[in-house]
Amino acid sequence: MIIINCPFCGPRDHSEFGYGGDASIDYPALDAPMDEWHDAIFLRENICGMQAETWHHVNGCRMWLIVERDTMTHEIKSVRPAHGGNAAVLENVAEGGES
């Protein structure tokens, strides 16, 4: 059982979260050709080790998070909001700035 330290809610059991997927994927533009979409959707790395992945705090703050997790050990290296704006706000708060 994994505990994810949600930047908004604190450490919570993984049962509160929904798993998204590989966070390193750059989804193609909507007008990108089929083979680009094909590669993004179907050709996935099966990483053994540290992987950036998206999780949704679905039974919590409903924020999408980027979690760096070791797929072998479940060790979690970092958790940050997927949305860059939210991440910047949190950083600002952490530095004692105005939110």
Added chain:
Amino acid sequence: MSAQRLQSGGRIDRQQRIEFNWDGRSLRGYAGDSLASALLASNETVLGRSFKYHRPRGIMSAGVEESGAMVTIGRGARRDPNVKATMQELYQGLHASGQNAWPNVRYDVGAVNSLFGRFFAAGFYYKTFMGLPPFEWGSKGTGLWMKYEKIIRKAAGMGAASREPDPDVYDHAHGFCDVLVVGSGPAGLQAALTAAKAGMEVWLVEQDCLLGGDLLNLADEKTEKKRLELIAELEQAGVRMMTRTTAFGLYDNGIAGLLERVTDHLAAAPAHLPRQRFWTLRARHTIVASGAMERGMAFGNNDRPGIMNVAAGRTYLNRYAVRAGQQVVVATNNDSAYDSAADLAAAGAKVCLLDARTRIGSNMLDIAGAANISLHTGSVPLNARGLPAVNGIDVAAAAGDGWAFESRLNCDLLLVSGGWSPVVHLMSHRGVKPVWDAEQACFIAPPIEEPIHVAGSAAGIWNTDACFDSGKSVGARVVKALGGKARARAMPEVGGWANPIRPVYEVRVDGRKTKAIVDPQHDVTADDVRLAHREGFVSVEHLKRYTTLGMATDGGKVGNIIGLALMAEAIGTEIPNVGTTTFRPPYTPVAIGALKGRNVDEHFRPLRRTPMHDWNLQQGATMTMAGLWHRPWYFARSGETINEAYVRETETTRATVGLCDVTSLGKIAIQGPDATELLNRVYTNPFAKLPIGKARYGIMLRDDGMVMDDGTTWRLSETDYFMTTTTAHAAKVMVWLEELLQTRWQDLRVHVTSVSEQWAGSAVAGPKAREVLSACVEDADVMSSDNFPFMGVIETTLKGGIPCRIARISFSGELAYEAYVPSDYAPAMMDLLWPEAQKHDGCLYGLEALGAMRIEKGHVTGAELDGRVSIDDAGLGKMANPDKLFIGKAMRNRPELLREDRPRLVGIKPVDTGQTFNAGSILCASNKVSGLGEGWITAVTHSPAMGHWIGIGFIAGGHQAWEGKTLVAADPVRKGNINVEIISPHMYDPSGEKMYG
């Protein structure tokens, strides 16, 4: 065996007699007894029959590894099989019975199996019944196995579980602490105290009913005084001490699974208590002080009643005041047995000690001498004599590399110690590979990176004082790791015996044929292990599966080491080269009831009720489940069946007007300057120019081009939309929009908020729908056809000032509206609408009529949009606008998805219109009713409009491909085959005149 209860001593209360029932007979014990100790004191020798050969079995141990005294506890719905009598506390009226025997364990007809034992070696059943040649039996060999398997399985099982529902209640609980200490022996007690004194929050869990571990089995007063002092200190330090609680597994992130047996020891459980509590404990550090288990040796008939491990003999003597025998042979290969032998001698038994070692230091000789024990060095048991219980043994003496028969000894109790195995199970759960320590002849868990530490004999430390020290040492290490202050102490060294152990796993003399049991629960013998090797099974994992060694309810606690040693010998290598099997959770069995906790019956999943739930019930609704929702199914008038009710509701709605609770639809507020852009990207059809005050039906696809969901979205203002989704996909769509906005399209300034709970809705459908709503709104003008055209949206007020938003949209195919009010107003809205509907002889309709009308219209819903359907399959390809961008646009054009022969949405009608058919039927060409067929039926209904049954479903190529042909709707397990025709899915009012009118 002539066991005797002693007049004094032990931890039993002689003032409290306890009557219990064993196999139909009333017996007595004392408070403080285990079932095993009470049976032993009553001289009950044969307590079970073995799995395969029905060999008589008695008590073999005093702990969780027990493999002989396995009994069934309780009766009726509370019958609990395969309970280890050693772990069952005695209570007034306890009902226990033997198992795997007929008529009873003492006289068992099945024991005839043991006469044919040589035929029942490992793999016997498979070899005999699976490969039989077909000519001999007239059927295929494997088919025969299918038949025989049932009989074999029936003959094999041990105890039988109750077939009735479990009447007991179980709880789930969660806990958090700094330090979890597993086991309350000397190491555990001391570790817990060290951590608690440094201010840590400590949980100490113990599977036994008393704290102390092996300290409970020592007779001296000094030890007992120390135990009580430690417990008092722990109490004072605020340690949470949980007895009757097993840490059955260790998981990621310091999580331990605990099973607390709350009432299993009580004659009458208070109603407010659960039977068991399943804990998920999150500990920052875990100290495993789970002790060690004594193992036996393999020799002839080593499973006879009257043979147990040495520690058990001492436990029964010192803890339960039962001297298990009068004439006792203690066989050992290590120092640990000497104190036990001395205790038995002091209690009046005549003790003979066989030590496999030829040279022993003076300290051991002194113990034996002082206790007046007759000591034979270089001697081991070769064969146990007597049936059903042991009455003597053949002794072997060292001869060259092996053993040779030497003499016979009479005895009524044989205690065996083949060495000790640290309980490394919990470490094994964390993926740790235990390392073989040849000097101590045991596996020891190496240190790991996780905050889990091993102390005491679980770490291979044998002496009690050293175990105390190891508790202090590990406790201090954990305190420091947690940032507290504690004086560091050295960890005692592994081992601690004055004389080295002499590994003895099996005693065998060539030419003697007796069964030497390795795994008593599955009747795996030493010969079975050798047979497996001869047949080519060299990996320990294969050995396990072929012989079933270690796969019984003890999970290999008893037999694994000896099995490994025998395999190593057969291969001609050392134990570490053979490996060790991985122990997996649970450490001891966990009841299914404890796993499920309170999540049963109506608590299995949450129940969602709409705000008009009570109102619907008052109107006579029969409810049904739609996902988690309770929704009206139909509103039967007196004497009506469900079919009559929904047909009437459908007819009434199409003729005048009907009202239906549609609150369960998903509703999402989509707000912000870029709301339009978001909708335009997720829906296949354009939303960029949707005017304010209009709604639009939309379809959204997944990235891979398959349909995700459909629904209508209403534009309330420049920046404010109200999206509805299907009931089934409401949560998924919400998650999807959040993902898009927070990950891919971070530049879009949009808020999405689920408002499913905030708005309650009713469909108002039928030719009189406008009249009904006009009478309910404060300003009837807003309802005029000009002001409120098809797909129009208004925000208005119902009479009495109820805020309301209405869209003119139709699922039924009639002139229809959906009206939504804030949830608290839901009954008030229905109280307005319903009398007006009644004025037009209208009705309330439920899910069944709703389904009938949408099937008539060929509208898709969750049953059709199952994730395998493309927008073209659903017949909605025109909704995908080629001139705009949307999610799934590229992938919906995959060649496979554009094939003309893909299953397409169609309508279905029976050839004989008097016939009915079922959803789930497979559509087959009439000349090929087999295999996967050509398509399938997703939903059926009786159509009042058409006067017969209809359905919708999918078939290869769609309805044009099958026009005029007769197909078979195959439903082999229910109705059989019905001839059907394929028609357009738009079966009712295909031009939509009624809807637009």
